[in-house]
Amino acid sequence: MLKIYNIKEKQEFLREVAILTQKEWGKKTNSEEEFEAKINKKTSKIINNFDNPLYCKLILLDDDILIGFISIFPTDGDERKDLSPWYATMYVKEDFRGKGYSKLLNNAILEEARKRGFKKLYLKTDLINYYEKFGAIFLDTLNNGEKLYYFNLEEV
Numbered sequence: 001m002l003k004i005y006n007i008k009e010k011q012e013f014l015r016e017v018a019i020l021t022q023k024e025w026g027k028k029t030n031s032e033e034e035f036e037a038k039i040n041k042k043t044s045k046i047i048n049n050f051d052n053p054l055y056c057k058l059i060l061l062d063d064d065i066l067i068g069f070i071s072i073f074p075t076d077g078d079e080r081k082d083l084s085p086w087y088a089t090m091y092v093k094e095d096f097r098g099k100g101y102s103k104l105l106n107n108a109i110l111e112e113a114r115k116r117g118f119k120k121l122y123l124k125t126d127l128i129n130y131y132e133k134f135g136a137i138f139l140d141t142l143n144n145g146e147k148l149y150y151f152n153l154e155e156v
Contacts (some may be wrong), residue, residue, distance in 0.1 A: 002067070004108045006056040008050050013066050015058065019040035020069075024091060043091060053116055054085045058108050060101060068092035070105040076124060079142045085113070087123040087151065106134045112154050121151045
């Protein structure tokens with residue numbers, strides 16, 4: 001059965017999420033030891049942010065199988081530190097793509113942001129015409145070429 005959880009409730013998935021995050025967005029490592037150090041650092045960062053109101057990581061499970069995850073971060077990169085909070089790390093495992101799971105994750109993180117009282121949630125991406133279908137509004141092009149969007153949580 002499909003269900004979305006805050007990773008605080010399902011900490012047995014911390015390592016798997018950290019590994020997937022590192023493989024998708026992390027810098028290449030030169031050794032297994034370096035890779036493990038990055039995984040440990042990512043896992044600790046998630047745990048250390050459990051009570052941060054500007055941080056959240058939701059996971060989508062089918063029974064005990066991780067399908068994907070999504071996050072809210074206080075900041076996302078160096079380009080626009082003046083904006084907060086950020087919609088980040090939407091990820092669906094390759095075997096589960098094309099089945100609408102990203103929409104489930106998107107809706108869950110927007111609802112979580114509303115519950116936390118946020119009016120806007122910012123997003124940066126190099127994907128073209130992807131997040132608009134979820135209600136993201138184009139704001140600007142960043143210096144690194146990524147597009148900056150936001151979700152108006154009072155309307156979406």
